[in-house]
Amino acid sequence: MASHLDLEEQEQLDQLKHFWTRYGNAITWVLIVILAAIGGWNGYQYWQRTQAAQASALYDELERAAQAQDVQKIARVQEDLRSKYARTTYAAQGSLLAAQVLAEKGNVDAATAALNWVMADGSDDGIKAVARVRLAALQIEAKAYDEALKTLSASVPREFEALVADRKGDVLSLQGKADEAVVEYRKAYKQLDLRTEYRRLVEAKLNALGVNPQDTATSAAAEDKK
The missing domain is CATH 1.25.40.10 (Tetratricopeptide repeat domain)
Structure with a gap:
């Protein structure tokens, strides 16, 4: 019985040796790459924290x-x-x-x-x-x-589009291009939140150019339905 077990163990050992001889080198390199990647990532994280x-x-x-x-x-x-x-x-x-x-x-x-x-x-x-x-x-x-x-x-970015449109309106207004300025102010007015003071500023600019902001809002709503 003991001899039979010894033979099985020897056979398994031989198979293991054969497997390692065939694939051991590749496995070792894979492990090295994985460990290097982990080490590199940890090093990069440390470098980022230090830089910050x-x-x-x-x-x-x-x-x-x-x-x-x-x-x-x-x-x-x-x-x-x-x-x-x-x-x-x-x-x-x-x-x-x-x-x-x-x-x-x-x-x-x-x-x-x-x-x-x-x-x-x-x-x-x-x-x-x-x-x-x-x-x-x-x-x-x-x-x-x-x-x-x-x-x-x-x-x-989208959250800055209203600000940019308002500033474009300012430039066009200074150039005497009132109609084009109104187009930009309309964009800004439409995108700004109802509760913001900035929207009231754009409203004042539209008023100065003879545009009723309520008409602007109505026009915007009509465009959205198209």
Whole structure:
């Protein structure tokens, strides 16, 4: 009986050896790849957390510089954020903040460059849309109306469409294109929530152009039914 069991065990051992000889190398490499992937993912997660923490510290420093209106420090910290932590949200937010202070200080070129960077390299579509609207505001102040319309022509997330339409209406109104301005204001009015103060602002703009917002709402409802 013992001899029979020994033979079975030997046969199983031989089969195992044969299997390992044939597939062992492949199995080993598969395990190495899996372990490397797990290690790489954990390393990447750690790297992301580290990047976010360091970028956050720099953003805090930028906020302090903004409060102090220290333009030179703002420029330096903003550049650090963009060069070292470009993929983080803090880099885009920092550029928005820098652009705001720089514009207030009259450094429009530097503010424009900061906003263009967000639009080109920002990682968040919402923040990029904010940069687009703020850049258009600077262009409107400079009376660069065609440039402003070009800036506002790109697609933006749905929640920003009303804001962009309103700003387009402003540009067209300043250009003396009242009918086209009304079209954009109508879009904004239709998309804005009934309870928002912003909608009342658009309503006032329509009134100034001789348009009754209630008629606008009625027209919008009729268009929806088509």
